[in-house]
Amino acid sequence: MSRSDWQVDIGLELHVQLLTNSKIFSGASTQFGASPNSQACAVDLGLPGVLPVVNEAVYEKAVTFGLGIGAIINKRSVFDRKNYFYPDSPKGYQITQLNYPIVEGGKIEISLKKGKTKIVNVTRAHLEEDAGKSIHDQFHGQTGIDLNRAGTPLLEIVSEPEMKSSEEAVAYAKYMHQLVTYLGVSDGEMSQGSLRCDANVSVRRLDDETLGIRTETKNLNSFRFLERAIEFEIDRQITALESGESIQQETRLYDSIRDETRPMRSKETATDYRYFPEPDLLPVEIDDEYIDIIRKQMPELTEHKSERFMVEYDLNNADAKLLASDTALADYFEEVTGISGDSKLSANWIRVELMARLNRDSISIKGSPIPATETGYLISLIKNQSISGKIAKTVFEALWQGESSAQKYIEDNNLTQVSDSKELEPLIDSILANNPKQVEQYRAGKTKLMGFFVGQIMKETKGKANPQQVNELLNQKLNL
Amino acid sequence: MIVDKDVVKDIAALALLEITPEIAEEYITSMSQILTLVEQMQSINTDGVEPMSNPLDGIQKLRLDQVTEGDQRVYFQENAPSTSEGFYLVPRVIE
Numbered sequence: 001m002s003r004s005d006w007q008v009d010i011g012l013e014l015h016v017q018l019l020t021n022s023k024i025f026s027g028a029s030t031q032f033g034a035s036p037n038s039q040a041c042a043v044d045l046g047l048p049g050v051l052p053v054v055n056e057a058v059y060e061k062a063v064t065f066g067l068g069i070g071a072i073i074n075k076r077s078v079f080d081r082k083n084y085f086y087p088d089s090p091k092g093y094q095i096t097q098l099n100y101p102i103v104e105g106g107k108i109e110i111s112l113k114k115g116k117t118k119i120v121n122v123t124r125a126h127l128e129e130d131a132g133k134s135i136h137d138q139f140h141g142q143t144g145i146d147l148n149r150a151g152t153p154l155l156e157i158v159s160e161p162e163m164k165s166s167e168e169a170v171a172y173a174k175y176m177h178q179l180v181t182y183l184g185v186s187d188g189e190m191s192q193g194s195l196r197c198d199a200n201v202s203v204r205r206l207d208d209e210t211l212g213i214r215t216e217t218k219n220l221n222s223f224r225f226l227e228r229a230i231e232f233e234i235d236r237q238i239t240a241l242e243s244g245e246s247i248q249q250e251t252r253l254y255d256s257i258r259d260e261t262r263p264m265r266s267k268e269t270a271t272d273y274r275y276f277p278e279p280d281l282l283p284v285e286i287d288d289e290y291i292d293i294i295r296k297q298m299p300e301l302t303e304h305k306s307e308r309f310m311v312e313y314d315l316n317n318a319d320a321k322l323l324a325s326d327t328a329l330a331d332y333f334e335e336v337t338g339i340s341g342d343s344k345l346s347a348n349w350i351r352v353e354l355m356a357r358l359n360r361d362s363i364s365i366k367g368s369p370i371p372a373t374e375t376g377y378l379i380s381l382i383k384n385q386s387i388s389g390k391i392a393k394t395v396f397e398a399l400w401q402g403e404s405s406a407q408k409y410i411e412d413n414n415l416t417q418v419s420d421s422k423e424l425e426p427l428i429d430s431i432l433a434n435n436p437k438q439v440e441q442y443r444a445g446k447t448k449l450m451g452f453f454v455g456q457i458m459k460e461t462k463g464k465a466n467p468q469q470v471n472e473l474l475n476q477k478l479n480l
Numbered sequence: 481m482i483v484d485k486d487v488v489k490d491i492a493a494l495a496l497l498e499i500t501p502e503i504a505e506e507y508i509t510s511m512s513q514i515l516t517l518v519e520q521m522q523s524i525n526t527d528g529v530e531p532m533s534n535p536l537d538g539i540q541k542l543r544l545d546q547v548t549e550g551d552q553r554v555y556f557q558e559n560a561p562s563t564s565e566g567f568y569l570v571p572r573v574i575e
Binding site for chain 2: 020021022024025026028029037038039040041042043045047053054055056058059076078083085086087099100134135136138139141142143144145146147223271272274277279281283284285
């Protein structure tokens, strides 16, 4: 098998659980972790005579998402029935949006290795209800059904089949995860199933102009599984095609223990969902005013923020993107800069000193042991030359280890930088007096020895001397 | 579209209905009649006509995002043939 003879086409369907109090069509709670069926009301159970009523929050979330990816918001959207039988769907159909979804189009820019980026287009995003959960291993010979999740609002985001590798697919999924969390559309809790992914994968020869036959691997609930399942499918499909077999268009499941995908047996016969417009619901119409209100409530988008950081704070592209990528991080940076008065130095410190520690200890910026006020204060001291960068690092580490106040730590340990020439001059004089040989060599042209003198002074002052000041004074004295 | 025994069988399978051969004959006739009517309707020119998704000429009212339904599991499960530990039990379904 040689991958270099083949190209890969991947499209993703992301099922994002919307952050609402109640379900999409009923007033039952969506809280995670409740006792089985304690949050499944008559509507969720599909009892005769009940009628669905649409939750306004699902529209607010869907429109927010649509605006977030620059999509078209359809002012008229229509719900449809998708008919299939499975015990976790007691009505015998799922209410979804087929022909008139709320969101169409839109695109995102994903970041790849080596600083590359790529635009991925979104086909559509529609509202639908989730199914319940089946427990197969707890009851002898029977399946237990928990319908608490039935009716939980989902936004299904469908991409164009434009991704060419598992790396791109994972970057896309991660971006979407970050976006929906950032916008408050979803809580993004992957361990609770708030983001699940179906991967449509096909391969074709390099010179083939049409897409190959695809398989759909369902219900991937982590980025790692998404990557593994795609890698497995690419290899499996290429191996099959190279040995003369054909690919079946089918639905597959990923087995994380065996690290393989296999066909879902229950769907052997091609399913015909017999969609039709949901007779229990009227079309939903929204107007420009509604969309404008939501637009005004939205947090600043990452792209806008990173551009603003470049203009307002004079940051380079990489720093601006990194700091804008997370609301809490961006807020931290802005607070630090506000206090320190130096945006570039602040960005650098956050990136090099703070984030390295946060990453090392797997702490989120929200849980940073050093508040923005302390970081900002510390950087302001570097800026006004009260302390050197080196001393600041010592203080920062002390703060990281639990010191609560930079000011107190600096005072207690007498770390303030010495920039007073009255204090430095006698020290410099004595060092020059104690090293006559070096002074002679320096004056004879060996100017590299400047470093030696600075080092001696730093040693004497335990790093507290202001290096610029020392340089100036030394220059004066040595170049008499 | 021609409705024959196989079509009736497929549709019955999708709807999880058991159709005996005698009744299947009836369905072949009635479903063919319905489809003939549909074909007749499809011959009408509907260019520029917005498809109707509901015969009621209205728009959907939305409800506030509030939890209004409490836990009525005990009450609902009185109607279920089999339950355990809060779960509804069904014949085993395995993927």
